Amino acid sequence: SAPDFARAIPILQQLEQAGYEAYFVGGSVRDALLHLPIHDVDIATSAYPAEVKQVFARTVDTGIQHGTVMVLLHGTGYEVTTFRTESGYQDFRRPDHVTFVRDLAEDLKRRDFTVNALALRHDGTVVDLFAGLSDLAEHRLRAVGDPHARFHEDALRMMRAVRFESQLGFHIEAATTAAIADNAALLAKISVERVASEFNRLLLGHWRQQGLASLIDTGLAEFAPRLAGQASALQAFAALPATPFASLEIGWTLLSHFLQQAPGPLLKAWKQPNALIAATQHAVTLLAAMPQPSDWQLYEAGEAAVVTATAAQTYLQPDFDAASVQTRYAQLPIHAAADLAINGGTLIQAGVQPGPKLGQTLQRLTQAVVAGELPNTQAALLAASRADPC
Numbered sequence: 001s002a003p004d005f006a007r008a009i010p011i012l013q014q015l016e017q018a019g020y021e022a023y024f025v026g027g028s029v030r031d032a033l034l035h036l037p038i039h040d041v042d043i044a045t046s047a048y049p050a051e052v053k054q055v056f057a058r059t060v061d062t063g064i065q066h067g068t069v070m071v072l073l074h075g076t077g078y079e080v081t082t083f084r085t086e087s088g089y090q091d092f093r094r095p096d097h098v099t100f101v102r103d104l105a106e107d108l109k110r111r112d113f114t115v116n117a118l119a120l121r122h123d124g125t126v127v128d129l130f131a132g133l134s135d136l137a138e139h140r141l142r143a144v145g146d147p148h149a150r151f152h153e154d155a156l157r158m159m160r161a162v163r164f165e166s167q168l169g170f171h172i173e174a175a176t177t178a179a180i181a182d183n184a185a186l187l188a189k190i191s192v193e194r195v196a197s198e199f200n201r202l203l204l205g206h207w208r209q210q211g212l213a214s215l216i217d218t219g220l221a222e223f224a225p226r227l228a229g230q231a232s233a234l235q236a237f238a239a240l241p242a243t244p245f246a247s248l249e250i251g252w253t254l255l256s257h258f259l260q261q262a263p264g265p266l267l268k269a270w271k272q273p274n275a276l277i278a279a280t281q282h283a284v285t286l287l288a289a290m291p292q293p294s295d296w297q298l299y300e301a302g303e304a305a306v307v308t309a310t311a312a313q314t315y316l317q318p319d320f321d322a323a324s325v326q327t328r329y330a331q332l333p334i335h336a337a338a339d340l341a342i343n344g345g346t347l348i349q350a351g352v353q354p355g356p357k358l359g360q361t362l363q364r365l366t367q368a369v370v371a372g373e374l375p376n377t378q379a380a381l382l383a384a385s386r387a388d389p390c
């Protein structure tokens with residue numbers, strides 16, 4: 001983690017040499033102080049965007065209306081954002097309009113949680129205006145300022161709180177928790193995509209049980225798509241073994257299982273991508289056949305769903321032998337229509353009439369090969385197709 005900051009230090013120094021203030025801010029400071037790997041290095045500065053562009057030779061206007069200029073250094077792009085305040089919140093969502101300011105304090109006080117409101121200078125000095133360092137040491141999430149007002153301004157922060165709980169293993173302190181409970185209904189004002197992005201990160205967190213417990217206990221779940229009135233199903237889902245989900249597919253498969261909701265409508269309500277929906281549908285179908293799915297059910301599920309559903313089953317049945325089911329799948333004679341020694345064209349050449357019956361014949365031959373009843377050779381399959389009683 002340190003090297004990432006180290007490489008970006010010249011950016012802070014050059015801004016200071018030009019007469020401005022500049023700091024590392026946001027999640028990378030938090031994560032570095034926690035000795036976690038850092039992702040994006042966010043830099044905040046008193047320089048206005050046009051001034052940032054004057055200081056550096058190579059910049060890209062990535063989000064200039066929000067005050068962000070990307071500075072290119074040694075082939076890496078660093079986001080440099082002017083200190084700003086956000087005012088004029090409407091509809092409980094983040095405003096589009098921002099005001100640039102010269103004062104770091106103004107910028108830090110608009111941030112969501114004290115552990116996200118630390119600033120780190122190039123010399124290693126930490127600016128800590130809201131006792132974020134002690135909250136960090138105590139693994140505590142505390143809203144900056146009046147929690148009620150802050151969640152009223154931007155209801156997404158409530159989802160971020162439970163997401164950070166799951167990601168970091170922190171606890172939301174009492175006044176912040178109470179304010180989430182009071183404002184939970186405002187979650188309905190936030191776009192589903194943004195709520196889903198936080199929820200997905202909650203699902204994948206190492207302290208998922210903790211994040212889910214807060215989602216339920218604060219009442220936030222009542223205002224999330226298709227989770228209202230599902231407290232007992234959610235409790236059961238939250239009580240699954242604590243092992244982190246290795247994929248979103250596993251998380252959504254188990255959630256769909258406990259909610260007894262088909263993945264299609266559930267994941268569409270959460271505006272999830274079609275690929276995730278399809279993968280989850282296959283896995284849920286196979287999960288319903290666990291712990292002893294037939295060879296045909298394994299074939300129809302496909303490899304990805306076999307991996308997902310066997311992993312999901314281990315949460316439901318800790319002694320489940322996922323490896324042996326995966327081995328059975330691997331040892332199937334074929335894994336896809338393309339593996340079959342014949343196809344529609346081969347059958348037509350052999351004199352079978354095109355039409356619906358052709359498809360049925362192919363399906364029967366596929367099933368027989370998967371079941372090990374027929375060898376997967378052209379000769380055997382053509383002979384069987386001629387013998388087909390239909």
Ligand code: ATP
Binds near residue numbers: 042
């Ligand atoms: P991660 O990158 O792991 O998601 P992060 O804390 O860096 O965590 P970002 O969404 O990258 O989260 O935001 C960067 C910083 O911007 C945050 O640390 C916080 O200071 C501030 N921030 C982001 N979203 C909000 C918000 N909705 N309200 C207030 N401040 C926010």
Ligand code: MG
Binds near residue numbers: 026039
């Ligand atoms: Mg970040």
